[in-house]
Amino acid sequence: MEMINLTIDHKPVVVRKGTTVLKAASSIGIDIPTLCYMKLDDMNIENKPGGCRVCVVEVKGRRNLAPACCTEATEGMEISTHTIRVVNARRTVVELILSDHPADCLICAKSGNCELQDMAHHLGIRQIHYQGEQSMYREDTSPAIIREINKCIMCRRCETMCNDVQTVGVLSAVNRGFQAVVAPAFEMNLDHSVCTYCGQCVAVCPTGALTEVDETGAVIRALSDPKKTVVVQTAPAVRAALGEEFGMSAGTLVTGKMVAALRRLGFDYVFDTDFAADLTIMEEGTELLNRLSAYMAGDQNVKLPILTSCCPAWVKFFEHSFPELKDIPSTARSPQQMFGSIAKTYFADKIGVKRKNLVVVSIMPCLAKKYESSRPEFAVNGNPDVDYALTTRELAHLINLGNIEFKSLPNEEFDSPLGESTGAAVIFGTTGGVIEAAVRTAYEVFTGKPLPRVDFEELRGMEGLRKATIDFNGTPINIGIAHGLGNARKLLEDIQAGNSEFHAIEIMSCPGGCIGGGGQPYHHGDAEILKKRQRAIYSEDKNKTLRKSHENPYITKLYEEFLGAPLSEKAHHLLHTKYFDRS
Amino acid sequence: MNKIKSLADLKKLQTEVQSKIKLREMGDHSETLIQIKVSMATCGIASGAKETMSHFIEELDHQGIDVIVTQTGCMGYCYAEPTIELTIPGQQPVVYGFVNKAKAQEIIEKHVKLNEMVDGIIPVNYSSIDN
């Protein structure tokens, strides 16, 4: 490997050829400020348009300043990162951005979490010397995402996520010059586009240009309505990230505190989406086994591979882009929707509350869940199975509004029966988790033998595309895993071409799975945070006594008392769905 | 046209074309014809070169005068479009500027028919490299 010698602020540094000035500087403790640049290490996600020009540095012998994020270190380079010329340029650039940015920081949804605000503070900007016309665009509200693009600074991170990572291609720069902004084609609204609401644009937006639809007000109203019984469910990935909103380090599991907080907020029943995840495994796993058995019995018409269907952004993605494959994914509803369905039937009956008086709130790491809960097929006579889907961030706001000191809360347990779950359900929160959970159950059902080991390390990891073969007692089962819709697209194209080697494929839209969801606390480009959340999820699984969905006694009871068997008619009616051609 | 298969073939064709041109320029026997080139770049056309060219063709045809009328690119005299170049065999080419229909008619009547120059000549103010 060729090594390069250079000096940065008079300090010598040796780096590998191909290293950027930005990275070389950071290796010796020089932290050049950046704004548009974003890299999720080891996840093959990088946004470096070199557009904001905040990271400019002086290179001896070069006519103009160089952007550190996309300038490669070369032999003998002499870099200065804070000469008066550089500092003046950097401040001017940020002042220019501020001169075309609404100054409503006090009431902005991103206040306190805004990278532009931080940058202005970091550079000590006290005055904006350049005043003039401000960009005016109309606001766009969709079921999940709000675009307030007056606040767009053209960092293009959302575009990188939407086009390069997710290959959805909704967001891209439109117009020229001062009017240039990131928007869907023809500046149409998001809800007229093929947007999947995966929320990765929101997850990376440095400012308040992209935020989620805030439903906390509606939830507060429901909680204060004495006629309503309010039930809450929490998705597995939320507990691995919520603590970050209260200053706890990434990867801190806060399951018990979260339950305690929800109780204090006034929810009548604090349940767990994990319960529904176990239920999903029963349904989806059975579906997989049925298809597998039919396939092995020589049925040529059987659709394989089976694809998971827990992720609503993924569902919308294939409905738009691969409608001809809509028979391939499992028909099982997502855990959120299974929960809502069971809560408003089985549970409502059990506690004797009428459907219209039962409010189901879900806490999700996700923005697409907001959209999913609004899909008409998930409502009975206009009453949705899930009334409100809040993000992890919205829950944090609620907790703050409730004057709850989160860190000092005691650990509390979920309510029964819809709060009971196994380790298999917890790992739904990370890439590889759903399929691992399915394998744990399918293996035992298929082979009739207990698993020799519960942990399937070969299905874990952060690579975008993974595959593994699991030996089902002599029958090799090929499993594919994709997270990020761009990776999913590759697997789907293989299926379209008839080249897929897999029996089952797990797809999650967000990089890392739900732990990296669009509704999670902002990671600000730090991939380490996602990895820590993933570790937290696996440790929660490990600490559970029951780690296979079919061992959840409350699931068994649900089938006995209410559903009958997996894929029964009632199960079909309440727990399965169908897909639409949206192309 | 058959494809040119070698450098030698290319040179042969070049010589053929050149001698044809030379014949036209130098020859003073009666069968060699007067040539009119109309500058037909976008700017010329915008200033009416198409009308000028069709007037030349129609009028010469109408009067039964055999003149070669062809198009060419920009001569560079933007201020004087449309421009044309008229070559009488054996004589130096003459460039005219601002050639509208009326001017074209005058050029036909005087220069083409009587070898009598008319006002509006643009002296060539550049030298092209000779190939």
Add this chain to the structure above:
Amino acid sequence: MADYNMHILVCGGTGCKASQSELIKSNFKTRLNEFGLSDEIQVIMTGCFGFCEKGPIVKILPDNTFYTQVTPEDVFEIVEEHVIKGRKVERLLYKDPESKEHIVDTKGMDFYKKQIRIALRNCGFINPENIEEYIGRDGYAALGTCLSEITPDEVIRMIKDSGLRGRGGGGFPTGLKWELTRKSVSDQKYVVCNADEGDPGAFMDRSILEGDPHSVLEAMAICGYCIGADKGLVYIRAEYPLAIERLKIAINQAREYGLLGNDILGTGFSFDVEIRYGAGAFVCGEETALIHSMEGKRGEPTVKPPFPAEKGYNGKPTNVNNVETFANIPVIINKGAEWFASIGTANSKGTKVFALAGKINNVGLIEVPMGITLREIIYDIGGGIKDGREFKAVQTGGPSGGCLTKSFLDTPIDYDNLVAAGSMMGSGGMIVLDDSDCMVAIAKFYLEFTLDESCGKCTPCRIGNKRLYEILEKITEGNGKVEDLNRLRMLSSVIKDTSLCGLGQTSPNPVLSTLDHFYDEYLSHVTSHKCIAGQCKALMHYSIDVDKCTGCTLCFRNCPVGAISGEKRASHYIDQSLCIKCGVCFAKCKFDAVLIA
């Protein structure tokens, strides 16, 4: 056929007309009539000879005698001596400043024609839709020679030795560019011709493609041979339909003649050209933006390196040259690098095509050797300033360039001198300004163009130029302050220093160069709120001279906003609070009673 045996050509260019060339013509006619020679000798008035410095010019055919600085009185001597006795009038002949010899025949006077046409050699000469006419002018001979007799390395050597630099604006050495692309290792490479001519007022590339498309195709094939590419792409703006049409015809003819396609001239070398259309965005002239546009992506630049020579179209090594650059290539091969390098200055070889426009008599497309002075271009080729007004500046390099003032009239024009003077070669727009042009307004005009054409990718260009423009707007509207001038300069320097691509890095040039050369004009806008050129409407003040006004009511009947009041036959009055400074009163007044301050 008339039997005129002599023609007397009298220059009717603006300069010569001002020096009584009309009278010269009529004197000739009268005199010839007196001698009874009207039927034998024809007197013709011509356009500009492009030697205004020595005008008025009289040329006599068929002996090509070239008389300079002829006065109406000289006519008698010319008729009696030259016409009748056949003796040339020595004192009126042009005297070579070096040898002090009189030049008798214009054939020895090509030097007075300040222009040498290399890139435009066939424009206006051949029928662009007939490949044989091109072949007759040495067309495809350079390609044939290269393929049969010269190795790619040797061809590149020749291009390097010729000193040819990119004619699109940057002036990067063409041979070096080819060499870099040749050295990149790849299974596929591309030759791209940049025909996205975007500078306002520049149209040489269009003229070349319309007048001589084969010269570009031939050069692209030569480039393909050198760098190891079998595919060429012409990126041309869709607003050039005629150029596209002629190019298509040329490509088809070249294929038909076997000069494009497989196994060209039996040498085994294959090369073909396709056309890609641009939507006419200025920034797509920047090579990385151009490549992205060709790939079907948004036309915006990316950071270099990697250069297209390493990673270009579809990620493959790509050599991008502009039309005019390509048009020079076949000539260099045919006539040799040394010949080409003998034209021009130390570091700028050959010629440059300029689109001469603005307040100049002979607006035109000219091709001049590098090293020519502005004075020669403006006063000789251009025939001087329109309406006899005073020269103020020349704007070169389009919106990325700057203004050259009087003090640069005698500076030899080449890449380096233009940059040193605060402007640039650019693609060759040359706009002449006179004393009625306000330099602040000019800077604003160019910035407005950049503002529209910025892709919006980087902050300084997207927002910085907007703010710069707003400051200029403020100044031209009379609301500027002295601090604004410093602000302009500071912001300009940051934009230059931090912008991503050439467009942004050069966009403040018109502001900076006008600030440098015409600071007083800026200052008068912000301190005394006066626009010396009288162009900034907001700073103008119309009033009525009580003594001259006859009370004819013409102005007040024509004022569109009713700002003028007054009785018939009594002096009128303009209400400044209502006046929109449209200038109608000034134009209508027959008594010069409307004053502009």
